[in-house]
Structure formats: C-alpha cells, structure tokens
Amino acid sequence: MQTIEEYLPEHPFFAGLDQPTLELLAGCATNVHFDANEVLFHEGDQADTFYIVRKGLIAIQVQSPSAGGVVVDTAEAGGVVGWSWLVPPYRWMFDARASEPTSAVAFDGACLRGKCESDPAVGYALMQRVARVMLDRLEAARLRLIDMYGSSS
Amino acid sequence: MTSLAEHDHADAAAHALAAGDAMLPRPYRVVRTRQDTRDTVTLQLEPVDGVPLKFSAGQFTMLHAFGVGEVPISISGDPTKEGLLEHTIRNVGSVSGALVAAAPGTILAVRGPFGTGWDVSDGMGGDVVFITGGIGLAPLRPAILELLANREKYNRVALLYGARTPDDILFGDELRKWADLLGIVVEVTVDSGPHSWRGRVGLVTQLIPRIAFDPANTVALVCGPEVMMRACATALRGRGVPAASIRLSMERNMKCGVGLCGHCQLRELFICVDGPVLTYERLAPLMSRWEL
Numbered sequence: 291m292q293t294i295e296e297y298l299p300e301h302p303f304f305a306g307l308d309q310p311t312l313e314l315l316a317g318c319a320t321n322v323h324f325d326a327n328e329v330l331f332h333e334g335d336q337a338d339t340f341y342i343v344r345k346g347l348i349a350i351q352v353q354s355p356s357a358g359g360v361v362v363d364t365a366e367a368g369g370v371v372g373w374s375w376l377v378p379p380y381r382w383m384f385d386a387r388a389s390e391p392t393s394a395v396a397f398d399g400a401c402l403r404g405k406c407e408s409d410p411a412v413g414y415a416l417m418q419r420v421a422r423v424m425l426d427r428l429e430a431a432r433l434r435l436i437d438m439y440g441s442s443s
Numbered sequence: 444m445t446s447l448a449e450h451d452h453a454d455a456a457a458h459a460l461a462a463g464d465a466m467l468p469r470p471y472r473v474v475r476t477r478q479d480t481r482d483t484v485t486l487q488l489e490p491v492d493g494v495p496l497k498f499s500a501g502q503f504t505m506l507h508a509f510g511v512g513e514v515p516i517s518i519s520g521d522p523t524k525e526g527l528l529e530h531t532i533r534n535v536g537s538v539s540g541a542l543v544a545a546a547p548g549t550i551l552a553v554r555g556p557f558g559t560g561w562d563v564s565d566g567m568g569g570d571v572v573f574i575t576g577g578i579g580l581a582p583l584r585p586a587i588l589e590l591l592a593n594r595e596k597y598n599r600v601a602l603l604y605g606a607r608t609p610d611d612i613l614f615g616d617e618l619r620k621w622a623d624l625l626g627i628v629v630e631v632t633v634d635s636g637p638h639s640w641r642g643r644v645g646l647v648t649q650l651i652p653r654i655a656f657d658p659a660n661t662v663a664l665v666c667g668p669e670v671m672m673r674a675c676a677t678a679l680r681g682r683g684v685p686a687a688s689i690r691l692s693m694e695r696n697m698k699c700g701v702g703l704c705g706h707c708q709l710r711e712l713f714i715c716v717d718g719p720v721l722t723y724e725r726l727a728p729l730m731s732r733w734e735l
Binding site: 326347349350351357358359360361362363364366368389390426430433434436437438439440 | 576577578605606607611632634635636637638640641642643644645646648649653667668670671674
C-alpha cells in the first residue's frame, strides 16, 4: 500500500501542489478504514477531521422528520468529505456513513488550520481547493433543487 | 419560369401531400403492460392490420388515446427486432395518464414513426457514451439495444444514468444485465436516496470525469431534461469530445409530426422533422437563448 506522501499527489484535490507543501500537509494525516455502515461522524459533533477518499463510498446524510435518514450526497475515490473543520463553530452539519468498505486519508483539522495560519501561501492553496469543492457541490445542489427529472415526460 | 414564392408553395404542397399518410393514424392493440416505476409504464402494442412498424432508434410516434388526445412518445423497443411496438410512458398529464392506464386489449392509434435517429452505428470502431436522466433512458434504450446487437464492433461503451430516487430507476434488471454480461460500464446516480440506499447520490454530470474514453473517437448520445443535457454537453466538450460528436434528443411540443404546424419550432428548426436527435454543434447556439 502506498504511503500518504506517495498517495497525496495522485488525489485530484491536491493536484498542482508542490512536494514540500504536500509533505507539510501529510504531517497532519493518517490512513483510516471504515467498514460498511460505519459512521464517520454525526450532525452536531465536533468537526475536527477532513477526509479524502481513496477507495469506497461515503454517504452524506441528513435526518428528516418525515423521511428518516436521507442520503443527499456521496463521495467516492477522488472525492473529499467535510469542510466544517475549517470555520467556527467547527460542528458537522450532516451525518456521514460508509456505504461500503472505505479507505480514506484523515487530516486533523486543528493541525491543518495551524499550518494554514503559519504559512498563508499554503492556506491560500488549500482554501482554493476547498472553495472548488464547495462550488461544485453548490452548483450540483442548485441543479437538483429544480427537480429536473420530476417534470420531464 | 416560376417565382421563389411559387417554389415555396409547390414545396409546401408536396410536403403536405407526402405528409398525408403520416397524418393517418393506424390502430394498435395493447398486448402487454409493465409497471416500470410508480408513475411509468411500458406498453407493448401490436398493429391491428398486422404490418409491423419499422423505425430507427431515437424516433418517436404520435400516440393517441381515443377520446382524450395525442402526444409524442419516443419508441423504447428494439429496432433490430420486428414485432411489437414498445413505448415507455410517464404519467404527467391527461393523455399520458390515459395511455399509462390502458389495459391489454385497449385500442390506441399510432402515427409515425417521425424524426431523426441516434445513428449509433456512427460510433462503430470507437467509443460510445450514453448519458441520460429520468425517463430519458427510454428513448436511448433502442440505441443501446442496437449497439448490443453488434457489441463487438464498438470499443468502450458506457452508460451514465441519473434518476430522481432509487425507486425511479428504469429498466433496473436490464441495467444489471448490460453491465454484467454485455461489457457496458453502467454508472447510476440519484438525486437523493433513503438511508438504505448504498449507491451514488449526485448529478449525472459528475460521472463524466470518472469514465474512460477517447474523446476524439467517441460518439456521445445524451437524452434527458434540457438543463441536464446542456450541462453534460459542456462537460463532454471539457473532456475534448467534438461538438459534432455529441447528439442530444430535444423535446418540444410536437403536434403534426411532419413539420407543418410549427408547434415544435426552435428558431429555424422543426424538432419533429429536423430532430429530435440533433448534434450539439447545431444546438449549442440555440440552447443558450432565453427566447427560444
């Protein structure tokens, strides 16, 4: 199995980052594995981790009073999970659960924030990438809001 | 010597004459029905006069429920097999509601087939990507079946399919068969799913970067809501697929089916005769205009 330092350059989220920056970020990372159905975090919990998915599938869920748990998004190999570690009050807004056996790299949120604050160039590069993920998800959510498939004939 | 106006009148008259047969409905009997999802039904129809309908994948018919009305419905059956005419219909209004409720033995009327086809065979020797959402899988199914009849003549084949929920996924058994036995990469995503759903959730466009194909040697066939097709075409262009190799099936208010009434006009196009299948090269300037 590849080490984290070997794997990070291959992950789309880190594309374009130089080796020293990747090594710096890798210092905050550990490999993790989740069994199918294992919960990564619950809504309201302290958000102290950022995940990049190596293999498998993670479901992002919201609890709906009428429908129970509803899966509103998924992240698979090449995807990322979580940005609540980035902004106060550092609380998860959703539940996350492994839909199948899943391998990921988990970054310590406080450690990442520390690196960003001590080196603004690293912080900016990381923020650009998180912003890209947020933008993609916002666009996807807006398109799904119009219920495209609900009205076609 | 005739004037230009006289020429136009002569063309219109010839067009109308040729359209005469196309305006005449043929009676079809409902032989079998299959409830595909909560609101979608497939009807298998046999011609009362015994003459099967030849069609190209991607074409539609005007399907008439007596006493209720007539609507354009894409053919969802296998164009390589003569026999029953198949339509997969979603209940979205009074006519489609009557068609969906038609029991075996019911007589319906059919005009057509009309319009342009997918011409999936243009992809022979290269890669083919099908991208669809919602009921859009039904008009693509004939092209998929046509390809499968000659699977060895194509390289990589992928089907990307987005549905509203897991319960809205069409042709689930066939999707599994195509993936397991027939060498098609089938990727499905839904807009949202219950806790028990173990598959993907997200937009069908998000699947496009995940599949392997040779952009310069790929034909992409896209069918679904217009906003979805536009996003897919943009993503395909982003991967380098030429606009001329991206084909979309447009939906407009088809009435006559033969380019006379103008209900389905999209600027200079009549979707019923110039479409429904058109290249993105042709459609791109039209799809971004609000007035159209």
